[in-house]
Amino acid sequence: MARVCDITGKRPMSGNNVPHSKKKTKRRFLPNLHTKRFFVPETGKWVTLKIAASEIRTIDKKGIYQYLKDAEAKYGVTVKW
Secondary structure, X not given: OOOOOOOXXXXXXXXXXXXXXXXXXXXXXXXXXXXXXXXXXXXXXXXXXXXXXXXHHHHHHHOHHHHHHHHHHHHOOOOOO
């Protein structure tokens, strides 16, 4: 299962663990993804998305229908209803 946000495309990043001795070792920074179902009242359907927590907060602010319309314009993503 890929760790990629369905809307924004956020992916794992790579970086370093840096202890006090400055001996660096590679590590991965994973996005904070959650699988969540949203009900879209305009269409009367449920949408299941694997989405970053930051985007869940944006959906709470704007509403799911408006967010999906904005995401389609910004990221070029279409969601199957």
